[in-house]
Amino acid sequence: MSGIRYDWQESEIRAIYNTPLLELIYQAASVHRQYHDATKIQVCKLISIKTGGCPEDCSYCAQSSRYKTEVKAEALLEKETVVSIAQKAKATGISRICMGAAWREVRDNSQFEDVLDMVKDVTAMGLEVCCTLGMLTAGQAQRLEDAGLYAYNHNLDTSRDYYSTIITSRTYDDRLNTIENVRQTNVTVCSGGILGLGESVDDRVGMLYTLANLSPHPESVPINILSQVPGTPLADQPDVPIWDVVRMIATARILMPGSDVRLSAGRAKLSQVEQAFCFMAGANSIFSSDDNKMLTVTTPCPDYDTDREMLNLLGLSMRPAHQKQQTVPTPAVVG
Numbered sequence: 112m113s114g115i116r117y118d119w120q121e122s123e124i125r126a127i128y129n130t131p132l133l134e135l136i137y138q139a140a141s142v143h144r145q146y147h148d149a150t151k152i153q154v155c156k157l158i159s160i161k162t163g164g165c166p167e168d169c170s171y172c173a174q175s176s177r178y179k180t181e182v183k184a185e186a187l188l189e190k191e192t193v194v195s196i197a198q199k200a201k202a203t204g205i206s207r208i209c210m211g212a213a214w215r216e217v218r219d220n221s222q223f224e225d226v227l228d229m230v231k232d233v234t235a236m237g238l239e240v241c242c243t244l245g246m247l248t249a250g251q252a253q254r255l256e257d258a259g260l261y262a263y264n265h266n267l268d269t270s271r272d273y274y275s276t277i278i279t280s281r282t283y284d285d286r287l288n289t290i291e292n293v294r295q296t297n298v299t300v301c302s303g304g305i306l307g308l309g310e311s312v313d314d315r316v317g318m319l320y321t322l323a324n325l326s327p328h329p330e331s332v333p334i335n336i337l338s339q340v341p342g343t344p345l346a347d348q349p350d351v352p353i354w355d356v357v358r359m360i361a362t363a364r365i366l367m368p369g370s371d372v373r374l375s376a377g378r379a380k381l382s383q384v385e386q387a388f389c390f391m392a393g394a395n396s397i398f399s400s401d402d403n404k405m406l407t408v409t410t411p412c413p414d415y416d417t418d419r420e421m422l423n424l425l426g427l428s429m430r431p432a433h434q435k436q437q438t439v440p441t442p443a444v445v446g
């Protein structure tokens with residue numbers, strides 16, 4: 112689409128991030144209205160299809176087997192369980208289901224076959240299905256596409272420079288390779304990061320630089336606020352100031368105008384007023400959960416009723432599945 116750039120410089124991104132706050136929000140809100148119906152929010156439901164016992168060492172994560180957290184390793188969920196959670200979510204107006212597995216990578220085994228079956232059945236319900244299963248080969252991405260997968264989530268989390276401070280069991284290029292493998296299919300890409308890992312503003316700019324120079328941009332960009340999980344190396348990180356969250360969302364919105372920007376983990380810590388600022392700055396998606404958790408009990412998530420009430424109060428409605436609006440900006444009338 113016209114007006115979308117893939118050649119952002121870090122200096123430009125830093126200047127956008129550091130724009131005086133209300134001016135930044137105004138610019139982001141304006142861009143948001145050119146590319147999206149600003150009265151719509153996509154509400155998603157996460158399902159942890161395989162919880163805990165992950166061999167990776169992501170310093171923020173409750174599911175890594177390297178840290179002693181309250182999350183215990185569980186078996187892959189049954190397809191029937193996943194379908195019934197998805198049915199309940201659909202009945203409340205949720206249009207996207209994200210299935211997460213605490214895996215380093217997908218293996219070509221019977222568990223992958225089971226996941227492909229889940230993707231088929233939940234897709235057949237008319238919902239958008241996203242999976243986040245760790246690293247993927249191009250062949251595995253193709254099999255997920257064949258099963259009907261709509262999106263694959265694989266976050267960059269932070270800048271290339273800061274990555275090895277947070278994760279040592281894989282590299283930034285491993286991450287980019289999986290994203291590239293997904294791009295070879297028609298499955299859309301979901302990739303974003305986390306605020307509150309102890310990163311600098313330059314690291315935030317660096318992550319957005321990598322995302323915004325992917326061509327095409329990830330169709331979906333989750334912005335997570337660190338949930339400080341006891342037992343992990345990042346347990347004692349301070350809370351992220353709300354204005355940093357708003358700046359990050361607004362900058363992502365301006366750089367990647369056509370993408371969905373998702374206010375993800377950490378939303379439960381925000382007041383309605385704080386969330387309203389995030390929507391004004393261009394966030395157009397949230398995760399909601401009837402069991403009050405994101406993937407695991409360590410990270411609370413507002414429930415369906417609370418979110419319905421908030422959206423009503425703000426005059427927002429839930430976007431149906433497969434209805435991402437991509438308005439072509441009207442050319443200026445000359446003369």
Ligand code: SAM
Binds near residue numbers: 171173211304337338
């Ligand atoms: N194992 C897969 C992977 O890492 O790609 C998928 C699941 S993993 C839980 C998905 C994403 O959740 C991570 O990339 C990270 O951005 C986010 N996440 C995990 N733990 C978090 C926490 N404590 N606070 C905020 N975000 C978190």
Ligand code: DTB
Binds near residue numbers: 157173266
């Ligand atoms: C994403 O960026 N955030 C979601 C989704 N993608 C998979 C996951 C947040 C996980 C929060 C930590 C937990 O629940 O343990």
Ligand code: SF4
Binds near residue numbers: 167169212214215
């Ligand atoms: Fe494993 Fe994903 Fe958690 Fe890293 S973020 S430890 S890969 S579940």
